[in-house]
Amino acid sequence: MNARTRIKICGLRTPDTVDAVVQAGADAIGFVFYAPSVRAVTLAQAVALAERLPPFVTPVGLFVNAAEADIAAALEAIPGLLLQFHGDESPEACERWQRPYLRAVAVGPDTQLVDCAARFPRAQALLLDAPVDGYGGGGKVFDWSLLAPNATRPVVLSGGLNAANVGDGIRQVRPWAVDVSSGVESSRGVKDPDLIHAFCAAVRAADAAL
């Protein structure tokens, strides 16, 4: 039983939206270290944004097939950074840091979460996303009914979530946490404080009704 669904808001790029995420009561903030993304930030930008975070709000660094030197630099520069691997990284590439991480999984009809958990033993959670062109942040919902209720690791539900559908996702999947990017944007790559607050309120409402 999950007493409170944790919330990660991903793809923050400005101080005011980071502050909005904190004020809305989210648990984690994602920084996209993937240059092709409209949400990409430099390490210097992420360091400045992460310095705004109070205790108990976790900075998450999202990487897609990144160079080891870039991951090492981010870990060095941002205390407490949780890694999120959202590309084609091998288990070895994810495990070499010897620390917990989030492993993204594009969910399809053949996805076996038990096997995924076994392949990525140090993954603190499996982050379930829709298969998209490219690697993520596509605002697409996957078929939640594909998930067998036998996950051996906490799951983070993501992919096309917004204030209108996150309650259904929580009721159906019962994830440890939810993760959103597109669904709290007024236009592609532009976070909206009102949508951030609405998303967090919808999660709280769903939790209260469980």
Ligand SMILES: O=C(O)c1ccccc1N[C@@H]1O[C@H](COP(=O)(O)O)[C@@H](O)[C@H]1O
């Ligand atoms: O946000 C991005 O631009 C991104 C780029 C490359 C890989 C992952 C990315 N975002 C992650 O994708 C999922 C779903 O996002 P959305 O809510 O459907 O837009 C989420 O975990 C983001 O962190």
